[in-house]
Amino acid sequence: MSKERSIFLLAILGYLLLVAALIGIARSGTIPQSQSFVPPPQKLLCFNAINKELRSSDTSLGCTLNEESLGISPIVHGEIRPTALNHTFEVRFLAAQVAAAKLGYELQITSGFRSQAVQAKLFADAVRKYGSEEEASKWVLPKDISNHPWGTAIDVNYPGDKIAVKWLEENGSLFGLCRIYENEWWHFEPVIAPGDLCPPMMVNALESLGNLATSATTKN
Numbered sequence: 001m002s003k004e005r006s007i008f009l010l011a012i013l014g015y016l017l018l019v020a021a022l023i024g025i026a027r028s029g030t031i032p033q034s035q036s037f038v039p040p041p042q043k044l045l046c047f048n049a050i051n052k053e054l055r056s057s058d059t060s061l062g063c064t065l066n067e068e069s070l071g072i073s074p075i076v077h078g079e080i081r082p083t084a085l086n087h088t089f090e091v092r093f094l095a096a097q098v099a100a101a102k103l104g105y106e107l108q109i110t111s112g113f114r115s116q117a118v119q120a121k122l123f124a125d126a127v128r129k130y131g132s133e134e135e136a137s138k139w140v141l142p143k144d145i146s147n148h149p150w151g152t153a154i155d156v157n158y159p160g161d162k163i164a165v166k167w168l169e170e171n172g173s174l175f176g177l178c179r180i181y182e183n184e185w186w187h188f189e190p191v192i193a194p195g196d197l198c199p200p201m202m203v204n205a206l207e208s209l210g211n212l213a214t215s216a217t218t219k220n
C-alpha cells in the first residue's frame with residue numbers, strides 16, 4: 001500500500017469516527033428533550049370553603065375551581081412584607097378548624113398577622129414585663145424576627161380553651177400545622193408539608209434566635 005493511500009484511508013477512518021461521535025453527542029442531547037421529565041404526582045389536599053369539605057387529590061389532577069390547595073411544602077415567607085396572614089396557611093387552619101369542630105373542639109385564631117408596629121409594641125411591653133430583651137424573647141420576638149408580621153404564625157385560642165388546642169397539636173401535621181415552642185401551647189406555624197412530621201419543639205422563642213444566628217432562617 002502506498003504511503004499516500006495509507007494516509008487517505010486513515011483520514012477517511014478519522015472522519016467516520018468523528019461523524020459517529022457527533023451523532024452520539026446529538027442523540028444523548030436530544031433524548032431528555034424529546035422525553036421531557038414529568039414528576040410523579042404527589043398527594044394533594046383540597047379544601048372547599050363553601051361546603052367545608054376536605055378532599056384528597058394529587059398534583060396531576062389538582063383542586064377544582066371551588067377548592068383551595070393546602071400546598072405540598074412548608075410555607076415560607078418571601079422578601080416583601082405582607083399585610084395579612086399567608087393565604088394557604090389560612091386555608092390549612094380552616095380545614096383543621098372544620099375537622100376539629102366535627103369532634104367537638106372549637107379552634108379560633110386569637111392573634112394571626114400583626115403589623116411590625118404592633119409586634120414592636122408587644123416586644124417593648126414584654127421587655128418591661130420581663131426586665132430584659134433576652135427574657136422577653138422567650139415569649140415575644142422582635143418585629144424583624146417574629147413570623148407573625150410575616151403572616152406565617154398564628155396563636156390559637158389563647159388565652160382560652162387549651163384542650164381543643166391539644167387536639168391541634170396532635171393532629172395539626174395532617175394539615176401542615178405545627179406547634180413550635182414548648183412554652184407556648186397556642187403558637188402554630190406552617191413549617192411542614194401536610195402529612196409530614198412536625199420538627200421537635202424548641203424550648204422557647206429565644207432558642208429560635210440562636211438558630212437564626214447559625215442558619216439565617218426566621219422563626220416565631
Ligand SMILES: [Zn+2]
Nearest residue numbers: 153154155187
Ligand atoms: Zn405567636
